Amino acid sequence: MRKELWFGFALMAVILVTVLVLTPWSNLFDGHMSKEDLGVLGLLMLALIVVAIMIGFPTAFTLMGMGVFFTWLAYNSVNPDLAVRQTLDVFVLRTYWVMSNDVLIAIPLFLFMGYLVERAQLIDRLFHSLHLATARVPGSLAVATIVTCAIFATATGIIGAVVTLMGLLALPAMLKAGYDVKFAAGAITAGGCLGILIPPSVLLIVYGAVAGVSVVQLYAGAFLPGFMLAGLYIGYIILFAKWKPHLMPPLAESERLVPLPPLSQRLAQQNRNAVAGLWRALTGPGSAGVAKRTVLGQFIVALLPALIIVAILGVTYLVTTAPEKVASTAGLVQTGGLTAAPLLEEEGKEPTGLIGAPEAEQEDSGVKEPPAEGVKEVAPPAAAEAAKPEVVEKPAAAEPERLPTPTWFWIVCGVAIALYAVRYRRFDWQRLEIFKRLLTSFFPLAILILGVLGSIVVGLATPAEAAAIGAFGGLVLAAAYRFIAHWQATGLNRRSPGAMIWRTTKELGTIVKESMFLTAKTSAMVCWLFVGSGIFATAFALLGGQAIVERWVLSLDMTPVQFMILAQFIIFILGWPLEWTEIIIIFMPIFIPLLPHFHIDPLFFGLLVALNLQTAFLSPPVAMAAFYLKGVSPPHVTLNQIFAGMMPFMGIQLLALVLLYVFPQIGLWLPSVFYK
Template sequence: MRKEIWFGLSILIAIVVALFALMPAPADMSNGHLGLLMLALVVVAIMLGFPTAFTLMGMGMMFAWFAFHSSDPSQATQLTLDLMVQRAYSVMANDVLISIPLFIFMGYLVERANLIERLFKSLHIAMARVPGSLAVATIVTCAIFATATGIVGAVVTLMGLLALPAMLKAGYSTQLSAGAITAGGCLGILIPPSVLLIVYGATAGVSVVKLYAGALFPGIMLALLYLAYVILIAKLKPSMAPPLAAEERVVALPAFAQAIPGAYNKTAVPGLVRAIKGPRAANVPSRTLVSHLFVALLPALAFVAVMGLAYRMATAPEAAPTELVEMSAQQDVDSAAGDAGGLQEPPAEGDLAEPPVEGEAAPAAAPAPVAVATEPSTLAVPVAPSDPVAKPASRSYWIVLAIGVVALGVFYLYFSFARLEIFKMLLGSLFPLAIMILAVLGSIVFGLATPTEAAAMGAFGGLILAIAYRRFNFNLLRESAHLTAKTTAMVCWLFVGSSIFSAAFALLGGQEIINAWVLGMDLTPVQFMILAQVVIFLLGWPLEWTEIIVIFMPIFVPLLAHFNIDPLFFGLLVAMNLQTAFLSPPVAMSAFYLKGVSPPHVTLNQIFLGMLPFMGIQILGIILLYMFPAIGLWLPEVLYK
């Protein structure tokens, strides 16, 4: 037997012995203590490398059988098998999980189409004058690509092949380069569409749509904090991120632009208009000039379209009043004044009355009521509808319009032919991917489509992008489908194992012991939140986010109601916290992904040192989100009031 296996088994035996030593005596041990033992054994087995899904399933089946056997030995086996079937069926019948394979398929299509190389090059040139431009372009590329794929390993690996050699060649610090790649690649865990949010929503019973809306601004905030750190380091320590040489920031103009006299010193739109009208570019076809003029005017056309749509929505008339007036209530009858409304029924003659008591006068006959006809009560009377009147646009609309016009004027004032070339590069790399992501997120957040429908639309968009960039072939489709099926099967088996494990844990009473222990500490909501986040942060060292979500979230979520904590807000904090599972040693998967593709002189310790500042930024982001919950809760409250 290999030494590694002996080492692992010896550690396992030592931990098991320690667990039994810390457990109460057998006479005092309850089934709840066995549940805690099962939880500890599962964590140990996963740390030793056993498959997570089948470890959860096997442990759950064994301890569930023990729980049933302690109450009814004759039915223990049958009840255990029934539990396994029911839990597996309930997971497979969960509609929320349908979107997972579609989002994964979209990510693999975008990854296999190799769109990241063109995206990184265009962003690198566009941000050439920004301090730390290579690291800034790396983080932005990672954020966009991680959002499109959601696969951390793929993003870190590809950026390690593209960006790390370029940054090292430019003289960037190894630690800063490694930290920018690993931290940027992990943004896909938080920024929607994120598979983690789907898994948390299915586990905790929280709406995935609200999770996506809530995670949008925290993800953008974290990316901006990364960028601010990189720019600050480049300003304070230029040796860690030296500026690019002047010749590397020059954009080569195409032949048609070079034919225009003084193109380097001219703005694009006036230069193209004069070239079309006059003989300044006689050798350039008019079709080329017109097409480039159209490309240059695209920002203005997009601004006009957006503001026109906003004006139409802002001035839309109120809903027309209904044509039927509500029926009026009948007037009250004032019997004292004799003013009765409507015709009253006369008293019947010959009615039997109680005989008068002896010594009392007979009651006088009541005077016959006079039938007074009044106005009949108003019924549903049709009213002629009036023409809807458009509302005037609000002052805020005109302020936004004025600011936009000024900004557009400044933009075109400095929009040279070189910037036109950069804009064309972004138009061919960044914008298609960004439009696909915004279409998927927008359709989910604004309620136009369910996550499953939006995921299908995103998968189709990834297919269209692969075809448009001429990267689509049968091998790409086969590999993407195979990897999607493989990853989806892993996630589904993980859910089945987690469901069986959670049921066994509840049957043994482990959840009750934890609840009693936490409630017995008499914590405030703030203290409980800090305790939960610290536990999740520490679990991120040996475990991955999937294991933390499916094993420990069913333990934390039932306690949230006691402390009046919104599960949506708790999920956002957990999603931001779980990025430490990829950035915290010793089991920092991003570091190992990057080490596998980095040059030999880049050591694992250098990668770990580079990740530590970004881990500190993550903690700062968690603190900001907790202090200002509106960062994550404002958008869901506005959209889903």
């Protein structure tokens, strides 16, 4: 018998013996259990569920089974006659709560969008384009892998899919280029786990549903920590590649070249610089037999990065120099008392025409102030005349002046101009072609990502609505990319568009079918986990386990910093044997009630948990990312090599966790800007 089975059976025997010894059998079924006995049962239930999941029992149904049994024990200790009925009522109510939870609607839609993007091979083009674009950067393949994973993470929160896909794309390319196996495996697994934190993360949706925190604010808060972590990865790769270039050899010069189209080949004979050559062909007498319209289009594409920077700087200038809005009540005349009187009776509304008037004055607007000394009082006009508002001549308002331009803005402009001057001076035809490939592979996906996440962050749509738009956008992108792939494969044969449309439709049907199956499978798992966790949490609370944990934590008399360190350490340890779903659903309901006592924001705590669970995904012995990669890697790549490659990146994650805790505004600044 294998050692793993011996270990599993021995662990089960230890747990069973512990349960048999500590269970209060004398009072278990006679309805006379004390609070202490129930509390012991609650802690045993918590330990038993962890071991059962470690052994391999299905998490959702194990939670439901244990939850139902221990709920019955709790009710049986109070009223044995109603125990069965009350237990079944809990089961039905918790199931109905999951079905009626609007937050969970976004999960299947985001999963569907992610599976569509994955199976339509959109990431293949993006990775190869980024590989060519970063060819001159040390460790270019690893850098391209991290960037691709970060972009893919914003299109899907499916960690296993990202690691598996990048294992098929990036790992063979790295090994062929002579990369160290450990470093290549570490870069892929670390980049693939970015989907845990970067929106639209499914983990954040689940945490928001469990903790009662706004998913929109969680998404806004997770942006900067997620991309900060990706930036730390890239910085480490570049420094390590500079230090030990033999572990990550640069790309050969021949592999950096891409075939030029006929237009570029003709114009390259006149000028090696792409921008200068296009400008000469556009303004000169001849354009080497190329149509002016085509040259103009290529010229606009070449200047597109500069145009985007100019637009960003222009918006920044308008925002930073916008005049301050000063609310002034000078010159306002209180009129129309009879007209405004009916509006004042409506509770909670301000009368129109009285903006800026104090509330007390608005409520008594029909009473005149006594005339000033020396001013003769005039008799009031008739009722019809009094209803008309007075016409008061106001001096023409002077246009507010803009604020002075800050010095840092001109510094940024100067740096941008200098960088783009250097860039366009070395912008040859090869770089133009690489940029065009990057544009066609990244731009449509970027539009989809910005449309989905941007509408959520700025408040135009709920996560469920934005996820529905993203799923439809992913379907359109999949159809477009598949059609373009068939169009290019047939050599631009325009004589049979019907055949290409039919092939694209058949292929799209297969993609949609597979994506729907995987979405239904994953969504069902998450929903049943919620049902099981609801029953389990109810049983844990009925047995008094939550109260015991709270009393124990409060008896330690810890400071908020000590509690935060203890909580994150426990979550980190739990990440070794358990997946994030079990940790969020089982253990977050234990930690969250303690947060108000220590004055900890649940939003900030959720960001720390998400970053911590990324670390848990890279920590042996149960690092799921390693097993995902091992499943698609060549036979000579061992699991120990993958584990060894993940260790430096796990250290970077711990550094990011410390930075987020020391500087909480990294995660809280964006929510504070959008949701004051």
